[in-house]
Amino acid sequence: MQPGSILCVTLGGDATQVLEPLIARGWDVTQAGDLVAAGRIQAHRHFKVGVLIVGASLNVPEAAVEACVNASPGSEWVTLCETEALEHPGFRELVLGCFFDHRVMPIDLGELEMTLQHADQRALLRLRHDAAHRHAVDALGMVGQGPAITRLRQQIRKVAATDAPVLIGGESGSGKELAARAIHQCSQRSAGPFVAVNCGAISPNLIQSELFGHERGAFTGASSERRGLIEAANGGTIFLDEIGDLPVELQTNLLRFLQEKTISRVGAVRNLHVDVRVVAASHVDLAEAVAVGQFRDDLFYRLNVLSIEVAPLRRRMEDVPILAEYFFQRCAAKSRARVKGFSRQAVAAMLAHAWPGNVRELFNRVQRAVVMTDRRLIGPNDLGLAPADNPVGMGLDVARTVAERDAIVLTLTRVGRNITHAARELGVSRMTLYRLMDKHSIALDSEVRPHVTQPWPTPQPNLRTAPAASTANPLETMLGTPVPGFHADWTGAGKPSGRA
Numbered sequence: 304m305q306p307g308s309i310l311c312v313t314l315g316g317d318a319t320q321v322l323e324p325l326i327a328r329g330w331d332v333t334q335a336g337d338l339v340a341a342g343r344i345q346a347h348r349h350f351k352v353g354v355l356i357v358g359a360s361l362n363v364p365e366a367a368v369e370a371c372v373n374a375s376p377g378s379e380w381v382t383l384c385e386t387e388a389l390e391h392p393g394f395r396e397l398v399l400g401c402f403f404d405h406r407v408m409p410i411d412l413g414e415l416e417m418t419l420q421h422a423d424q425r426a427l428l429r430l431r432h433d434a435a436h437r438h439a440v441d442a443l444g445m446v447g448q449g450p451a452i453t454r455l456r457q458q459i460r461k462v463a464a465t466d467a468p469v470l471i472g473g474e475s476g477s478g479k480e481l482a483a484r485a486i487h488q489c490s491q492r493s494a495g496p497f498v499a500v501n502c503g504a505i506s507p508n509l510i511q512s513e514l515f516g517h518e519r520g521a522f523t524g525a526s527s528e529r530r531g532l533i534e535a536a537n538g539g540t541i542f543l544d545e546i547g548d549l550p551v552e553l554q555t556n557l558l559r560f561l562q563e564k565t566i567s568r569v570g571a572v573r574n575l576h577v578d579v580r581v582v583a584a585s586h587v588d589l590a591e592a593v594a595v596g597q598f599r600d601d602l603f604y605r606l607n608v609l610s611i612e613v614a615p616l617r618r619r620m621e622d623v624p625i626l627a628e629y630f631f632q633r634c635a636a637k638s639r640a641r642v643k644g645f646s647r648q649a650v651a652a653m654l655a656h657a658w659p660g661n662v663r664e665l666f667n668r669v670q671r672a673v674v675m676t677d678r679r680l681i682g683p684n685d686l687g688l689a690p691a692d693n694p695v696g697m698g699l700d701v702a703r704t705v706a707e708r709d710a711i712v713l714t715l716t717r718v719g720r721n722i723t724h725a726a727r728e729l730g731v732s733r734m735t736l737y738r739l740m741d742k743h744s745i746a747l748d749s750e751v752r753p754h755v756t757q758p759w760p761t762p763q764p765n766l767r768t769a770p771a772a773s774t775a776n777p778l779e780t781m782l783g784t785p786v787p788g789f790h791a792d793w794t795g796a797g798k799p800s801g802r803a
């Protein structure tokens with residue numbers, strides 16, 4: 304393999320003994336004498352690999368090192384340090400959280416070159432992976448590549464080309480509002496307002512004046528005239544979410560508005576013309592609501608001119624890993640967490656979960672995991688999910704991963720968690736074993752258990768629900784004790800209660 308280019312930051316000590324041989328072997332080394340210089344260099348040039356050389360008896364400015372290491376997303380860093388430096392808990396934490404690997408002085412040049420080449424390959428892999436995921440999110444903020452989301456995008460484009468009402472069906476949290484926004488953005492009304500109203504979240508006493516507005520003195524407390532939300536959406540789109548919750552008398556007013564394009568504020572004597580497209584959504588079956596007399600049939604037919612169904616997440620599991628990665632990138636960018644992504648076990652657990660709360664639940668679980676985890680890779684526990692203990696229906700890839708993890712866990716247990724002995728038994732180097740443990744979220748200091756794989760598994764559907772774990776609170780899981788005042792509602796938390 305060709306030697307690549309590296310950024311080398313020296314914090315105290317003499318780096319020439321390491322750098323000169325590397326340069327002689329063809330490595331393209333850019334040197335920075337301190338962290339400020341490293342920051343300046345990184346602003347102009349991206350390095351796949353960074354090396355931090357820490358001199359003896361140096362007080363490492365941990366926050367500044369962390370900022371430097373995180374300045375180039377996608378870079379992998381290796382630190383070369385004295386054994387004493389690793390005695391400091393803060394530095395140890397930094398190495399474990401932010402660095403691809405560390406080497407202790409005196410440096411074995413052959414080993415160092417191998418580490419740098421691995422870091423280079425890993426950075427390359429990350430770049431390719433990130434690039435692939437960037438294509439998964441479209442201009443409408445809709446992530447997914449599977450057939451269901453592809454069909455949804457086609458339907459959105461078709462209905463956006465017209466001005467007729469649209470009815471969006473789908474379970475709670477599946478992405479109905481996102482689809483409504485996408486319809487608006489793709490339509491000729493995109494320059495106008497998009498007003499989202501959750502009909503179920505507004506009190507029945509207020510909803511009429513909220514939607515249609517009121518005149519001054521129309522009722523007690525109406526001290527001034529007020530525009531309603533339909534008027535506020537003039538020239539654009541109004542999204543009426545949970546339209547099934549609209550009181551029956553208001554259904555009549557809404558029908559009149561759909562037919563005549565006029566509204567009447569509460570207490571007004573004249574009608575106002577408004578130019579608003581209606582997109583409505585409901586997670587209950589409106590046809591059934593019509594059958595039991597809870598929803599006006601004429602309004603239903605008026606709204607149901609064009610209908611779109613957003614599939615529940617369990618019917619498009621192929622999108623789970625990219626959605627998770629997308630949410631991870633968004634959350635990690637906002638937090639100071641050192642976490643780098645998901646372990647294979649976490650991905651397997653996500654693929655085995657049935658997602659009753661759909662995409663919103665996935666977002667909530669990822670958001671909390673980024674905050675709660677103390678590892679480089681998010682594991683199933685951080686997501687509040689049970690590890691996928693049976694690879695049936697998940698394909699060879701996941702089955703191999705599970706088997707690999709089991710072999711490592713069993714060997715570690717047998718040899719009393721002695722890395723050198725375990726590596727020898729498994730026929731890999733210590734470094735490879737450390738990397739595999741990281742990949743599988745196996746910590747040396749905690750109890751590790753193999754998966755209980757059934758020798759002859761009974762056939763079961765592709766998806767496995769984990770009801771016991773689905774409401775698990777990661778903090779409680781971590782502490783092994785209930786935490787008062789910390790309520791984890793994976794499926795509903797974060798959902799806006801009333802948008803307008």
Ligand SMILES: Nc1ncnc2c1ncn2[C@@H]1O[C@H](COP(=O)(O)OP(=O)(O)OP(=O)(O)O)[C@@H](O)[C@H]1O
Binds near residue numbers: 447798
């Ligand atoms: N394909 C997707 N790509 C990216 N984010 C998505 C996708 N689908 C849904 N989301 C996100 O998931 C969350 C829930 O979506 P949304 O609010 O659109 O669901 P909903 O079906 O309208 O829910 P409810 O019926 O409870 O109002 C939002 O944060 C949304 O941005």
